[in-house]
Amino acid sequence: MTQATAIADMSAVELLAHYRAKRLSPVEVAEDTLARIERFNPQVNAYCYTDPKGALEAARGAEQRWLKGEPCGALDGLPISIKELTATCGMPTRKASLLIGEEGPWDVDAPITGFLREAGAVIVGKTTSPEFGWKGVTDSPIYGITRNPWDTRMTSGGSSGGAAVAASLNLGVLHQGSDAGGSIRIPSSFTGTFGFKPTFGYIPQWPASATTLVSHLGPMTRTVEDAVLFLQTVARPDPRDALLGAPRHTPWLAQNTDLRGLRIAYSADFGYVDVDPQVARVVDQAVERLAQLGAQVEAVDPGFSNPFELFKTVVHAGSVGLAGQLSEAQKHLLDPGLLRFTEQCQHTTLAHFTAAQQARAELMAHMNAFHARYDLLVCPMMPITAFEAGHDVPPGSGLDDWMKWSPFSYPFNLTQQPAASVPCGFSSDRLPIGLQVVGARFNDDQVLRVCRAFEQAFPTTHPPAPIIRN
Template structure:
């Protein structure tokens, strides 16, 4: 690792420790990160909005607080990004869509944005998303294609693709994403970073997502410790979210490193229905077995599902587009991605009973997943059935069918339906040098256990970054 990498790839905890000692300043770090972004140019397309002047002004304020020995919060001076589905005061939140008027007004922050600011984050800008977060890749008619941090010919994944690339490329230490069918975990897997989809309601949300109770907000970082630190910030209460869970007062850093002795872990290589690339399957199976080195008991299980629940996700998502587009006129809808227009047409043809059937099937499926935890503390799977595919198409088959929008991400959307916490940990590479992710899933509300297991795995198999060899760290 060279000197500049030593700055822009430092973790949030490393940064605040050095700010406290006085041997590094928020301004130096912010400048180094901005130079890193400039050096990469438009190659990766991670940002739809970048505000260097605002970032440096915030960094100077942070620097003065550290000089006085009075940091304002847990992440004072740490470069951070916000996904462009999450509202930001005074900055447009376009949601990747040409239908959104940039003029606003943009009068308030979302809960996560607000808490990050309160704790001193240096917010660099907004990261890219497909239109309304509607794909598992980050491609839109507004911002173009966001490319993989390891291979610019491959997709970044989505819909938090800009955040995933920003984390992997060193564009700040902390990144906030959303996940309605895998949108934190897909780009985390494809770009070789850590991502956490918390239990539904753990992170307050405003305005409410049109996706209702399948949409989550979570951290995307280069290490588990930074995600735990971020959870200490973004899980703080906000009265605007009536779905939010009660504040449990949890310090996600306290006890993060724990013994895995006696922990019972189920491994499912296909959830009972997924078609998995053999290279990915072998890598993830070996990765899961590493938990035995930490004292856990790992057992491979069949199922636990007997069929693909993607049709449930399709109906819930497509119906949500009726809400998203209810204020748009025909001229505005014509500006939308053809995939979204097809989803909208299918939603208009859907009956109330078809939607109710999906809700009932969701309940039944979630119960099957919950029953796994009667015998096992955690469920481990591949995060994705394959590594990143060619940039451009919204699925690996290059199909234009709306029903192919997310079914290639077989391991992610079931846990949005069940609202369980799940992380993606980098666990290796395929023959083309592309990252593979391991998903660690806990029962509802066991976010801390998922983080503890993720930290244990990171210790067993340290994560790598683009351009940084294992010897570099």
């Protein structure tokens, strides 16, 4: 029997190899995962809901199939999590809001949840999010604060903060995130995990997000290989998602770590971002490592001005109706920051949105032309490391909006490009730093290839347990 401590370190691909060889049972893995969630979750708040009974029942079914050598799908017996905002049959989807009651009914799966379930995944629970996923950190009136496992005083980032923490501590091996402005990549950078936002439409979405035109679903994992396993399962059409997105195909993963001939543009600050010197130093080193792997790296900015106002208009337009639907009593139940956000949205007009869509189309055309010259763009994922938990902006920064401390993330929601955060090092106080790798639309495979090559050549570490500092 494999030791529980070994299970805690295994990837999805490794677990499947053990199942195939009958060295390990899905029941053992589910029991170990649930035990570690019970032990660590009170310290970090990665999960807002767990289903031990349902998970063990699913694991027992997977165990019997593996004993017969007849797995039902590519993920049979793997423990996974679903983000709280994503519909999951039998589990609450309260959008982290006191406005939504516990009664349900919770009787439908979103397409991504259904695909994962059909492939045999063991859904152990749902991970935390801020209310309606509205900001870049993870705390809410209903579920409280989610904390960074590298230092529990610090934020996990958001809005897929719970999924990132679960991935960092390996509380399940595959984790579903969503990203409408950085919500996969921000927490992946802050927690030292791999997060991938595929080309828009690569994974179907239903029910539609309020920010439909910039919202992507994707995997959050410890390894790129595990993320590809996730993508190979969920990159399928669903008739409930009526938006035309990326051509769906099975992503491949090159084993070759030689990046010779690949043209990579490196922008340290996009020409307008103030980057923490420690972050800049670590990312510079990571880019040097890409060159060591054979890539042709050129220092060049992507050539667009800060699209903050453009992105804000697009997001505000998606949420313009929320405040008008709320009674005074309901407004008092909202996260105060979300209430201010919804009130700001009321000033967005159809003319503003139409102008924003035109500007967005121009930005997309600009980046399409950029990628005719460069295969990939790399940059810091975040200009800072994780800051104190319980705050929407870094304390003492003078900032008034989460978008202002995540300037590298949302441009690529506007352009609908594939983008990943891959861990590339640590600050002096051992907080993770991420490298963002951005590809042309529909060129997801190339982003994954580079991230895999970097990961193999320069592996990272993960915390065996939450690090509690006073």
